Amino acid sequence: xxxxxxxxxxxxxxxxxxKVSRAINLAPNAAICAVSSRSHEKAAAFAAANGLPLSAKxxxxxEAILEDPEVDAVYMPLPTSLHLKWAVLAAQxxxxxxxxxxxxxxxxxxxxxxxxxxxxxxxxxDNTMWVHNPRTAAMANFLNDAQRFGxxxxxxxxxxxxxxxxxxxxxxxxxxxxxxxGALGDHGWYCIRAILLAANYExxxxxxxxxxxxxxxxxxxxxxxxxxxxxxxxxxxxxxSFLANLTMDITAIGTRGTLHVHDFIIPYHExxxxxxxxTETNFDDLVTGWAKQPIKHTINTDLPQEALxxxxxxxxxxxxxxxxxxxxxxxxxxxxxxxxxxxxxKASIQRGFEPVQIQE
Amino acid sequence: xxxxxxxxxxxxxxxxxxKVSRAINLAPNAAICAVSSRSHEKAAAFAAANGLPLSAKxxxxxEAILEDPEVDAVYMPLPTSLHLKWAVLAAQxxxxxxxxxxxxxxxxxxxxxxxxxxxxxxxxxDNTMWVHNPRTAAMANFLNDAQRFGxxxxxxxxxxxxxxxxxxxxxxxxxxxxxxxGALGDHGWYCIRAILLAANYExxxxxxxxxxxxxxxxxxxxxxxxxxxxxxxxxxxxxxSFLANLTMDITAIGTRGTLHVHDFIIPYHExxxxxxxxTETNFDDLVTGWAKQPIKHTINTDLPQEALxxxxxxxxxxxxxxxxxxxxxxxxxxxxxxxxxxxxxKASIQRGFEPVQIQE
Numbered sequence: 001x002x003x004x005x006x007x008x009x010x011x012x013x014x015x016x017x018x019k020v021s022r023a024i025n026l027a028p029n030a031a032i033c034a035v036s037s038r039s040h041e042k043a044a045a046f047a048a049a050n051g052l053p054l055s056a057k058x059x060x061x062x063e064a065i066l067e068d069p070e071v072d073a074v075y076m077p078l079p080t081s082l083h084l085k086w087a088v089l090a091a092q093x094x095x096x097x098x099x100x101x102x103x104x105x106x107x108x109x110x111x112x113x114x115x116x117x118x119x120x121x122x123x124x125x126d127n128t129m130w131v132h133n134p135r136t137a138a139m140a141n142f143l144n145d146a147q148r149f150g151x152x153x154x155x156x157x158x159x160x161x162x163x164x165x166x167x168x169x170x171x172x173x174x175x176x177x178x179x180x181x182g183a184l185g186d187h188g189w190y191c192i193r194a195i196l197l198a199a200n201y202e203x204x205x206x207x208x209x210x211x212x213x214x215x216x217x218x219x220x221x222x223x224x225x226x227x228x229x230x231x232x233x234x235x236x237x238x239x240x241s242f243l244a245n246l247t248m249d250i251t252a253i254g255t256r257g258t259l260h261v262h263d264f265i266i267p268y269h270e271x272x273x274x275x276x277x278x279t280e281t282n283f284d285d286l287v288t289g290w291a292k293q294p295i296k297h298t299i300n301t302d303l304p305q306e307a308l309x310x311x312x313x314x315x316x317x318x319x320x321x322x323x324x325x326x327x328x329x330x331x332x333x334x335x336x337x338x339x340x341x342x343x344x345x346k347a348s349i350q351r352g353f354e355p356v357q358i359q360e
Numbered sequence: 361x362x363x364x365x366x367x368x369x370x371x372x373x374x375x376x377x378x379k380v381s382r383a384i385n386l387a388p389n390a391a392i393c394a395v396s397s398r399s400h401e402k403a404a405a406f407a408a409a410n411g412l413p414l415s416a417k418x419x420x421x422x423e424a425i426l427e428d429p430e431v432d433a434v435y436m437p438l439p440t441s442l443h444l445k446w447a448v449l450a451a452q453x454x455x456x457x458x459x460x461x462x463x464x465x466x467x468x469x470x471x472x473x474x475x476x477x478x479x480x481x482x483x484x485x486d487n488t489m490w491v492h493n494p495r496t497a498a499m500a501n502f503l504n505d506a507q508r509f510g511x512x513x514x515x516x517x518x519x520x521x522x523x524x525x526x527x528x529x530x531x532x533x534x535x536x537x538x539x540x541x542g543a544l545g546d547h548g549w550y551c552i553r554a555i556l557l558a559a560n561y562e563x564x565x566x567x568x569x570x571x572x573x574x575x576x577x578x579x580x581x582x583x584x585x586x587x588x589x590x591x592x593x594x595x596x597x598x599x600x601s602f603l604a605n606l607t608m609d610i611t612a613i614g615t616r617g618t619l620h621v622h623d624f625i626i627p628y629h630e631x632x633x634x635x636x637x638x639t640e641t642n643f644d645d646l647v648t649g650w651a652k653q654p655i656k657h658t659i660n661t662d663l664p665q666e667a668l669x670x671x672x673x674x675x676x677x678x679x680x681x682x683x684x685x686x687x688x689x690x691x692x693x694x695x696x697x698x699x700x701x702x703x704x705x706k707a708s709i710q711r712g713f714e715p716v717q718i719q720e
Contacts, residue, residue, distance in 0.1 A: 019646050153604040154585075156516055156597070160613050162640070208571065210597075211589055211715070225514075225595065227587075229571055235585065237516075237570075237597050239613075244513040246641040246650075247618045249611050253520050253599075258607045260622055262636065266643060268650045276622065280522070281606040283626060286379050288664055290606075290628045304648055355571070 006314035006321070007033035009071040009095070011062050011086060012078045013046040014172075016100065020075055020127065021050045023306035030314035032056050036065035062086055066093045073317050075127070076100060079178035080185060084109045091116035096123040096317045098310075102185035107339045114332050123316045124332040125309075128193055130265045131334075132312060133305035135273035136197070138297060142259060143198055143252060148279045150256030155198040155236045157251075159187040159265060160244040163222075168242065174220050182221035183242045184346060190248070190265050191238035192341045195228060196334070198252045198259075203337055204228035204236065207344035208355045214243060226345040256280055258294060267305070274298045366674035366681070367393035369431040369455070371422050371446060372438045373406040374532075376460065380435055380487065381410045383666035390674035392416050396425035422446055426453045433677050435487070436460060439538035440545060444469045451476035456483040456677045458670075462545035466706075467699045474692055483676045484692040485669075488553055490625045491694075492672060493665035495633035496557070498657060502619060503558055503612060508639045510616030515558040515596045517611075519547040519625060520604040523582075528602065534580050542581035543602045544706060550608070550625050551598035552701045555588060556694070558612040558619075563697055564588035564596065567704035568715045574603060586705040589715075616640055618654060627665070634658040 008024050010017055010032060024030050032052050037043035040060030047058055059065040066074070066089055073096035078086055083104050090097050097117060103126050104110035117124045130136060143149050163171070172178040173186050181188075196203075206229045213224035223241035248266070252259040260276040267273035278294030285291075303311065319325035337360075344356040368384050370377055370392060384390050392412050397403035400420030407418055419425040426434070426449055433456035438446055443464050450457055457477060463486050464470035477484045490496060503509050523531070532538040533546050541548075556563075566589045573584035583601035608626070612619040620636040627633035638654030645651075663671065679685035697720075704716040 016647075019648065022646065150605070153583075153601065154518070154520070154599050156518065156599065156609075156611075158514070158516065158611060158613065160514070162615065206571070210587055210595060211566070211568065212593060212595065214593065223513075225587075225597070227570055227585075227597075233572055233574065235570060235572065235599070237585070237587075237599070239514050239516065239595070239597070241513065241613075243615070244613045245510070245616055245618050245638065246643070247611065247613050247638075249516075249620065251516075251518065251607065251609050251611075253518065253601075253604045253607050255522065255603070256605055258605050260609065262620055262654065263650065266647060266649065268653045270649045278605065278607075283606070286382065287376075287626060288379065288382075288666075289626065289630045290623065293628045294622065306648075 005029060005031040006317045007031055007070055007072045009034040009065045009074045011036055011065055011074045011076040013037045013042055014077040017077045018050050019306060023310045026303055026307035027310035027314060030310050033070050034059060034065050034068055036062055066090050066095060071095055079172045080105055081178055084112060087113045088116040091120045091122050094120050094122060098125050098127055098313050101126045101128055101189045102181055103335050103339055105180060106343050110336060110339050123320060123327045125313045126335040129306045129309050132309040133273055134301050135299040138299050139259060139275055140197060142277050144200055148257050149254040151254055152198055152234050153253050153255060155195050155252040157191040157194045158239040159190050159248045160241040161246045162244060163242040174216055176218040176220050180220060183240045184221045184224055184342060187240035188342060189338060191240055193338050194250050194264055195236040196337055201337060203358055203360060204230050206355045206357055207341060207348050209345050209348035209353050211353055213349055270304045272298055272300045365389060365391040366677045367391055367430055367432045369394040369425045369434045371396055371425055371434045371436040373397045373402055374437040377437045378410050379666060383670045386663055386667035387670035387674060390670050393430050394419060394425050394428055396422055426450050426455060431455055439532045440465055441538055444472060447473045448476040451480045451482050454480050454482060458485050458487055458673050461486045461488055461549045462541055463695050463699055465540060466703050470696060470699050483680060483687040485673045486695040489666040489669050492669040493633055494661050495659040498659050499619060499635055500557060502637050504560055508617050509614040511614055512558055512594050513613050513615060515555050515612040517551040517554045518599040519550050519608045520601040521606045522604060523602040534576055536578040536580050540580060543600045544581045544584055544702060547600035548702060549698060551600055553698050554610050554624055555596040556697055561697060563718055563720060564590050566715045566717055567701060567708050569705050569708035569713050571713055573709055630664045632658055632660045
């Protein structure tokens, strides 16, 4: 059995790697075989603190783990500005790639990463966990149901969190040389992904940033928003911020239905998640109440969403490793669309809130 | 007792007057003493169908009811384009005025109405019912609580409903000579009012309409949206439409708290209404769930919100009638701010989505 497990190496010991290590341990088809940091001590401490198998190798450099022939795939939670270098090297070394989001500083960088993955025939997936929750599949079924939801007209998302002063002065996500996209790259990524999900991954035509984004002294975005427009009149808006209380909403409005969710990225509870779905909701005759109101749908899961992500990633890697399958293009395609929209929003901010066309 | 009831005349038998007639009957301090329409037959049929007191007089003209000395106050659900003429005449005839929203086609018209009310010393109130639900007071308490909510950062509202083809071809709300403001005047009014409530009625500085509003062949707005900006960086967005499933959401995000509601205009149930409130909501250590999540607050009411509105209106009228009090300025002030924002959004649409300054 063990030889059929996909062997994953962790490239970088960021805080989020704690959660993903647990997810790899939980996934039935993957195992952690190695961990690396820029210092051997840090990697060893991470391995000890996070229940890594005693057999997991500890590396004091990223190069070393990428040269380990036992490593089938890597999980890479490095700062965004380092993705281009290390993700390309990982792919060149034939390592399947689970990459943290945002996947790159811009789509041009991301295309270099994708080219390296394609050349080597390795699977690419970004580490957007919530799309792997079975709730998301249930939401997508509803949103794509002509009877229950109809055609999407408007979708509104937000993701805000209250960073403390330590985070705002020291976290990599506010450093221009590390995660230069700030709240747009971190929180906006999820908002944009949710909007794309609601639009069945049809790219919007135009992005227009909201006025008055908040930037720090180094120009990193701490808060921003945008509206997105499609050819057929669909419209989306999102708002993302490091400067407000924790909130993560989707309101999707169709011609026949409505979807509401308040915890779309991290469900309130690990093993169950809900959303409200309404179809042809309406008032009673005298408009003193609703004759038909939205209904709560709750979906249970044995494995947390991040373990389901790892399981799906490892399944695709196993298809390639053991059955000579081709990499699944769905995941890099969705990542690239998310980055394209993100780039357009950033460009709109830089151009004084002018509309920016989005082209595939 | 009966002589202390405020005697209300209904000026116009619009569909919404059915609900308001019931509300006047339910309010302990008001009674319907007369009803009018442009035809005596229509007024008589309305009186018979809606449980009006047998003593209620039936008038076949608006002038006649406004000249009836028994009438203390009028409820006026006329199309918006008729407000200026009839609301001014009502005020000139010393009738206290409960006026349907939107209060006027623009703030200049509304100022004429308010001047007439002030000259005559009559109370003005618009018929925005949901602000009189005790839930709204509870929401306002939360939103203005520095500990539980902090400072407002962003508020997002929507109100959409699915008009059928008959409505879209015949209803007064899509007719340029009747309700020329269309979905902005009808649905947008509520969205803007909710945004103002969240901002504790501080007017935004700037309005910017969203691209691609939907207008009918006569130029009446069927769908639109806007972003609103304050000096201190607060931002709001709303979306209103006649062309999508029934939805009415508020998501208000503060530095310390968050409020969510899905039925803010018409609560799902007449006698109880809920909202979700979160304070310093946060994740567990490994970010696999929420350590603290929003809590549902449910508020009960004996009287439906529209009867509470009538009770408050009649209370203010009684203060003036029996105690020589001055009219309460809070209600016309809020109405005027709502209209000012509405005007700015309309102007932004007309000017190609340029930012429009809002000045009191």
